[in-house]
Amino acid sequence: MSARLNIVPFISVDHMMKLVLAIGVDRVLTDLAAYIEEDFRRWDSFDKTPRVASHSEAGVIELMPTSDGRLYGFKYVNGHPRNTRQGLQTVTAFGVLADVGSGYPMLLTEMTILTALRTAATSALAAQYLAPKGARTMAIIGNGAQAEFQALAFKALLGVDRLRLFDIDASASRKCLRNLAGLGFDITVCASGQEAVEGADIITTVTADKQNATILTDNMVGTGIHINAVGGDCPGKTELHRDILLRSDIFAEYTPQTRIEGEIQQLPPDHPVTELWQVITGQAPGRSSASQVTLFDSVGFAIEDFSALRYIRDKLPATGFFEELDLLADPDEPRDLFGMLLRAKAAAAA
Numbered sequence: 001m002s003a004r005l006n007i008v009p010f011i012s013v014d015h016m017m018k019l020v021l022a023i024g025v026d027r028v029l030t031d032l033a034a035y036i037e038e039d040f041r042r043w044d045s046f047d048k049t050p051r052v053a054s055h056s057e058a059g060v061i062e063l064m065p066t067s068d069g070r071l072y073g074f075k076y077v078n079g080h081p082r083n084t085r086q087g088l089q090t091v092t093a094f095g096v097l098a099d100v101g102s103g104y105p106m107l108l109t110e111m112t113i114l115t116a117l118r119t120a121a122t123s124a125l126a127a128q129y130l131a132p133k134g135a136r137t138m139a140i141i142g143n144g145a146q147a148e149f150q151a152l153a154f155k156a157l158l159g160v161d162r163l164r165l166f167d168i169d170a171s172a173s174r175k176c177l178r179n180l181a182g183l184g185f186d187i188t189v190c191a192s193g194q195e196a197v198e199g200a201d202i203i204t205t206v207t208a209d210k211q212n213a214t215i216l217t218d219n220m221v222g223t224g225i226h227i228n229a230v231g232g233d234c235p236g237k238t239e240l241h242r243d244i245l246l247r248s249d250i251f252a253e254y255t256p257q258t259r260i261e262g263e264i265q266q267l268p269p270d271h272p273v274t275e276l277w278q279v280i281t282g283q284a285p286g287r288s289s290a291s292q293v294t295l296f297d298s299v300g301f302a303i304e305d306f307s308a309l310r311y312i313r314d315k316l317p318a319t320g321f322f323e324e325l326d327l328l329a330d331p332d333e334p335r336d337l338f339g340m341l342l343r344a345k346a347a348a349a350a
C-alpha cells in the first residue's frame, strides 16, 4: 500500500468481489463474525450513538459512525424498499476507515456487498448464542439481496443446511434457489410464510416494505424457535406481530438505536432487552431453555461496519485489491493550500 498518506486506498465493487472470491465467501463470513465478536467483547471502548437517519416518503439515508479511540469508521447507507421496481437496489452503502491520530482517511470502500456480508455474519453470530442446539432448518421469508448471504452465514457458522424459502414475489425465491444450487443446501420453496415456518428451528425475516408489516403472526411461531428479524429496521417499518415480542426473550445490538428502529419500537421503552455483547461476554444468558423463543431484533449497528472495515484493511496488503485514490490535498508546505492551487494554475497554463 502507498506510504503517501494523501493517497487513500479505494476498494471498488469490482475489487470487493475479487477480494471476497479470492478468500472465499464462507471464510469471509466466519472471519467477519470473528472480527465483530472481538469488537463486541470490547464494547466499552467504543463511542456509541444511534445512527443519524434522514427519512423521506421513499426511504431513508443513514450515517453510522463509531470510534474505538484509535480508528474511526462510518458508513453511508440507504434503505428504499420500492427501489427494486425501478431496477435499483433497496440497500446501497459505502464507508470510510480513518486514523484518529491524524484524522486522515485510511480507506474508502464500497459497502453494499460488505453490508450484506456483515449483516449475515452478525445474524449467524447471534444465532450461535441464541438458536436451539443442533438447529439445521431455517425459514427465510424475503428472498431479496440479503437472503443468500444469510443462508451461507448460517451454514458456515451453525451448519444450517435445510432452507424453506418464501417471498411474495415468486421470482425472488427462484433467484435464491438458483444461486444456492450446488452449495450443499436442501431447499424447499414455499407458497406462504405459514408453510415456510413449518419444521423450521430458525426463522429469518428479511423483507423490505415501508410499513408495519406482519410477516409473522403469533400462531406461526412455535416454542423453542429462534427468530432472526432483519428487515424491520426503521421507525414505522417492522415485520413481527407484537404478541410474538411479548413471549420472546429479546436480544438487540445497541438498545437506544433498536428502540427507535427495531421490532421493539412496538413495545414500551422499558420493556426488558438484552444486548448481544452482554451475552458474548458472559454477562447475560443467551438461550437458557429448549422451549424459549429467542428473538434477535437486528437493525444493524455501526460497530459491525467498523469491524468489517477493519477486516478489509487487514486483507488489503496481501490481496492488493484496491486502487490508489488521490483523495486528500497535500501541499508540500501544509499551510500553503492556496499556493498549491496557484502552482496547478501555472502548470496548466505552461
Ligand SMILES: NC(=O)c1ccc[n+]([C@@H]2O[C@H](COP(=O)([O-])OP(=O)(O)OC[C@H]3O[C@@H](n4cnc5c(N)ncnc54)[C@H](O)[C@@H]3O)[C@@H](O)[C@H]2O)c1
Pocket (backbone or CB within 6 Å): 079, 081, 084, 090, 091, 115, 116, 119, 141, 142, 143, 144, 145, 146, 147, 166, 167, 168, 169, 172, 206, 207, 208, 209, 213, 215, 229, 230, 231, 232, 233, 298, 299, 300, 301
Ligand atoms: N438489520 C440489518 O442490519 C439490515 C442490513 C441490511 C438490510 N436490512 C433490511 O433487510 C431488508 C431486506 O433487504 P434486501 O436488500 O434483501 O431487500 P430486497 O428489496 O432486495 O428484498 C426484499 C424482499 O422482500 C420481499 N417481500 C416484501 N414484502 C414481503 C412480504 N410481506 N412477505 C414476503 N416477502 C416480502 C420482496 O419481494 C423482496 O424480494 C430491508 O428491509 C433492509 O432494510 C437490514
